[in-house]
Amino acid sequence: MTVIPQQVxxxxxxxxxxxxxxxxxxxxxxxxxxxxxxxxxxxxxLVGESGSGKTTTAQSIIGLLAANGRVExxxxxxxxxxxxxxxxxxxxxxxxxxxxxxxxxxGNSLNPVKTIGAQVGEIFRIHGAxxxxxxxDRVISLLARVGLSEPALRARQYPHELSGGMxxxxxxxxxxxxxxxxxxxxxxxxxxxxxxxxRILDLIDELRAEYGTAVLLVTHDLSVAADRADRIVVLKDxxxxxxxxxxxxxxxxxxxxxxxxxxxxxxFASAVSRPGASWAASGVHDDxxxxxxxxxxxxxxxxxxxxxxxxxxxxxxxxxxxxxVGESGSGKTTTIRSIVGFDKPTAGRIEIDGTDxxxxxxxxxxxxxxxxxxxxxxxxxxxxxxxxxxxIVAEPLLNFSRLKRSDREEKARAIxxxxxxxxxxxxxxxxxxxxxxxxxxxxxxxxxxxPQVLVLDEAVSALDVSVQARILALLQELQSDLxxxxxxxxHDLAVxxxxxxxxxxxxxxxxxxxxxxxxxxxxxxxxxTRELINAIPGQGPRAAA
Amino acid sequence: xxxxxxxxxxxAADAIRRTQGRRSRVASTLRRVPxxxxxxxxxxxxxxxxxxxxSLFTGYNPLEGVGGAQLKxxxxxxxxxxxxxxxxxxxxxxxGAVHSLTGAFVAVGLGLIVGTGLxxxxxxxxxxxxxxxMRLVDVFLSIPPLLLSLSIIILLGFGTVxxxxxxxxTSVAGFARLARAEVVxxxxxxxxxxxxxxxxTFASVLWRHILPNSLTSVLAxxxxxxxxxxxxxxxxxxxxxxxxPPTPEWGLLIAEGRNYISTAWWLTTAPGVVVVLxxxxxxxxxxxxxxxxx
Numbered sequence: 121m122t123v124i125p126q127q128v129x130x131x132x133x134x135x136x137x138x139x140x141x142x143x144x145x146x147x148x149x150x151x152x153x154x155x156x157x158x159x160x161x162x163x164x165x166l167v168g169e170s171g172s173g174k175t176t177t178a179q180s181i182i183g184l185l186a187a188n189g190r191v192e193x194x195x196x197x198x199x200x201x202x203x204x205x206x207x208x209x210x211x212x213x214x215x216x217x218x219x220x221x222x223x224x225x226x227g228n229s230l231n232p233v234k235t236i237g238a239q240v241g242e243i244f245r246i247h248g249a250x251x252x253x254x255x256x257d258r259v260i261s262l263l264a265r266v267g268l269s270e271p272a273l274r275a276r277q278y279p280h281e282l283s284g285g286m287x288x289x290x291x292x293x294x295x296x297x298x299x300x301x302x303x304x305x306x307x308x309x310x311x312x313x314x315x316x317x318x319r320i321l322d323l324i325d326e327l328r329a330e331y332g333t334a335v336l337l338v339t340h341d342l343s344v345a346a347d348r349a350d351r352i353v354v355l356k357d358x359x360x361x362x363x364x365x366x367x368x369x370x371x372x373x374x375x376x377x378x379x380x381x382x383x384x385x386x387x388f389a390s391a392v393s394r395p396g397a398s399w400a401a402s403g404v405h406d407d408x409x410x411x412x413x414x415x416x417x418x419x420x421x422x423x424x425x426x427x428x429x430x431x432x433x434x435x436x437x438x439x440x441x442x443x444x445v446g447e448s449g450s451g452k453t454t455t456i457r458s459i460v461g462f463d464k465p466t467a468g469r470i471e472i473d474g475t476d477x478x479x480x481x482x483x484x485x486x487x488x489x490x491x492x493x494x495x496x497x498x499x500x501x502x503x504x505x506x507x508x509x510x511x512i513v514a515e516p517l518l519n520f521s522r523l524k525r526s527d528r529e530e531k532a533r534a535i536x537x538x539x540x541x542x543x544x545x546x547x548x549x550x551x552x553x554x555x556x557x558x559x560x561x562x563x564x565x566x567x568x569x570x571p572q573v574l575v576l577d578e579a580v581s582a583l584d585v586s587v588q589a590r591i592l593a594l595l596q597e598l599q600s601d602l603x604x605x606x607x608x609x610x611h612d613l614a615v616x617x618x619x620x621x622x623x624x625x626x627x628x629x630x631x632x633x634x635x636x637x638x639x640x641x642x643x644x645x646x647x648x649t650r651e652l653i654n655a656i657p658g659q660g661p662r663a664a665a
Numbered sequence: 666x667x668x669x670x671x672x673x674x675x676x677a678a679d680a681i682r683r684t685q686g687r688r689s690r691v692a693s694t695l696r697r698v699p700x701x702x703x704x705x706x707x708x709x710x711x712x713x714x715x716x717x718x719x720s721l722f723t724g725y726n727p728l729e730g731v732g733g734a735q736l737k738x739x740x741x742x743x744x745x746x747x748x749x750x751x752x753x754x755x756x757x758x759x760x761g762a763v764h765s766l767t768g769a770f771v772a773v774g775l776g777l778i779v780g781t782g783l784x785x786x787x788x789x790x791x792x793x794x795x796x797x798x799m800r801l802v803d804v805f806l807s808i809p810p811l812l813l814s815l816s817i818i819i820l821l822g823f824g825t826v827x828x829x830x831x832x833x834x835t836s837v838a839g840f841a842r843l844a845r846a847e848v849v850x851x852x853x854x855x856x857x858x859x860x861x862x863x864x865x866t867f868a869s870v871l872w873r874h875i876l877p878n879s880l881t882s883v884l885a886x887x888x889x890x891x892x893x894x895x896x897x898x899x900x901x902x903x904x905x906x907x908x909x910p911p912t913p914e915w916g917l918l919i920a921e922g923r924n925y926i927s928t929a930w931w932l933t934t935a936p937g938v939v940v941v942l943x944x945x946x947x948x949x950x951x952x953x954x955x956x957x958x959x
Contacts, residue, residue, distance in 0.1 A: 460862060462858065462861075462862070486864050486866065487864075489862060489863065489864045490864065493862065493863070494859065494862045496855045496859060498855060501854055501855040501856065502855035502856050502859050503856055503859075504856040504860070504873075504874050504878065505856075505878070506877050506878060507873075515860065515863060515865070515873070516863035516864055518869075519863060519864035519865050519866070519869065520864050562859075565859070565863060566863075569863065569864070
């Protein structure tokens with residue numbers, strides 16, 4: 121493919137696009153008058169929070185709107201041809217061949233009963249692009265191209281035998297198979313670990329440079345957009361807030377919403393010195409959480425035993441925040457489940473406020489739970505859908521105290537208003553609340569027993585960035601008011617840098633780095649820590665430029 | 666988005682508008698009920714009324730025949746004709762409803778309580794008890810239901826209630842399997858663990874979280890079982906294992922009419938059609954439960 125010089129005509133031009141969703145009787149417009157264009161070889165990022173219409177816009181380009189969605193007005197021009205009102209049959213000639221899609225969730229996007237090779241080969245068969253006997257060779261070279269080791273073996277494997285990052289590479293292989301002019305990448309990395317995310321984005325970048333393919337990157341993460349995009353389109357409530365060259369948008373945002381997003385994104389926030397320095401200087405050892413030589417083994421195949429956590433030790437001072445960082449499979453969730461007493465360690469000692477956890481059983485363990493409370497990653501799964509918010513928050517009190525019903529409810533209401541939930545939400549059920557509100561409820565439930573330690577398992581990673589910023593601010597405020605100790609589990613180092621005092625970096629169940637946050641971030645002692653820090657998006661060459 | 670909209674709407678709307686909205690919402694829900702479902706509810710309600718107050722529907726005595734009115738065809742006087750002893754068939758079907766329905770209720774109640782109990786216990790206790798209970802359930806599942814109910818009736822003796830118990834026992838295994846599967850699913854959810862984490866005892870978590878969240882599909886299954894219990898009780902009645910004559914039980918009516926099938930077709934057809942309609946109606950209603958639950 122030769123790059124056309126001068127008069128560059130855009131690959132894709134979206135003009136005045138309006139999309140509405142119907143629910144039986146009424147129609148609700150989700151995208152209002154959106155216009156942008158993408159030139160060959162360019163990366164345009166569509167940035168917005170959930171409900172901003174970014175995915176709807178991307179789906180409409182490739183004609184994959186949900187059944188109740190409809191393009192009301194506007195045009196989608198591919199190389200000058202309006203495809204907005206094409207039928208499925210017409211679009212089939214374009215999909216995969218000229219526009220292709222890298223879907224969001226690599227876990228669900230591959231057919232579990234077909235081999236990788238068959239799924240990659242399918243695109244050649246559908247478009248009749250190759251003779252049948254040439255397909256297998258082409259598939260293997262394609263799998264090698266996207267950086268999969270042993271491509272011949274991978275082609276014979278099934279999706280469940282591959283890791284998330286490998287599956288995403290397979291999806292990219294399918295997307296680039298016919299060298300399309302435009303790749304739509306819908307949150308291609310949000311389900312992946314940070315180092316894997318970096319490698320996948322690098323791969324997309326590399327392929328773009330090689331084939332001259334334009335990329336429409338749909339993402340909620342402004343820092344990813346900052347690293348990778350030439351131009352950024354910021355969406356909110358289906359309307360474009362701002363668009364322009366990435367460096368301009370980031371350096372001098374015109375719209376207040378972009379400024380708000382930038383302020384909320386932890387990777388752009390400068391490292392703040394946390395007001396917890398007093399305990400560091402005092403020299404008094406007041407460790408509320410002591411983990412010593414923690415080992416947790418699980419039965420593996422046959423007689424082998426799998427060590428999820430291997431000889432882990434750390435201490436957390438009262439009133440400070442300790443972060444546990446690692447990628448999936450690093451043992452961080454196993455560790456905190458042992459600390460809150462949901463899981464018994466194979467060996468080692470855990471002491472919370474002077475109580476040795478390993479000896480606790482039955483009623484003693486139940487009483488111990490008043491001291492340490494847990495906030496789950498997913499606010500959609502951790503609240504009973506059949507209870508009202510008030511019932512959810514009052515339940516721990518019901519378990520422990522003999523308070524009268526009215527007193528319980530009063531206390532629950534007080535804590536709910538403390539975490540900033542509107543008064544009229546207390547009678548609702550969880551499904552009527554947004555993700556951020558649900559997470560506030562989960563925090564309120566954890567705090568209603570006046571615990572000393574709060575364990576937060578990826579408590580903000582399922583939330584939009586501005587909601588995330590508000591929850592983090594709430595957590596900091598609660599800590600300084602109530603003297604809480606936080607154990608904060610995260611894969612997001614930018615967030616960790618923002619809110620914690622000390623950190624433990626885990627890899628394959630082992631502690632690879634640990635200490636005060638500023639030391640670890642500025643002088644990482646291990647290669648792995650350095651790799652993690654370098655993988656944080658928002659510090660790439662484009663953002664720096 | 667939608668969450669925010671509803672929040673916003675509720676704040677904006679004043680109390681009067683809200684109640685009005687609710688009333689019109691009820692009306693529109695009623696209008697949207699599919700006709701088949703409405704008919705099913707109507708059939709079940711009618712049969713229920715037959716069982717509660719049979720005298721409202723017919724003036725004839727179901728047990729005593731009228732002299733000289735044997736084997737009459739359906740007519741204005743006898744809606745569904747008469748049998749070999751001159752008894753009004755319509756009256757017998759109406760009065761028989763109470764036997765078939767109590768039978769079905771007892772059967773489903775037994776299956777629901779014992780089966781769900783076993784399932785919930787199996788789903789929430791430790792591995793070994795779970796295995797013991799579920800293997801027992803597997804044994805029950807492997808015996809053909811009719812054979813099992815016949816054996817139970819032979820052990821317990823004949824009669825409406827005993828037939829109902831026999832039918833109920835055959836459905837215990839199904840309830841237990843379903844309830845266990847649901848409990849295992851709910852137990853794995855974060856909110857159950859969170860409830861333990863906030864100091865809940867085993868019993869309180871079971872009562873507050875696991876039971877309410879796992880019973881929806883069990884209840885849908887119960888209404889499905891209601892239809893099949895009516896059918897099974899009629900089968901037992903037909904085979905002579907249910908209530909003894911002259912009880913106007915539906916299965917027995919069909920069995921008695923069998924002898925006259927060439928001359929008096931209505932004697933088997935009418936109770937047969939009633940059984941079919943009740944079973945279909947129960948299935949339709951149960952299906953609607955499943956839909957709303959999902």
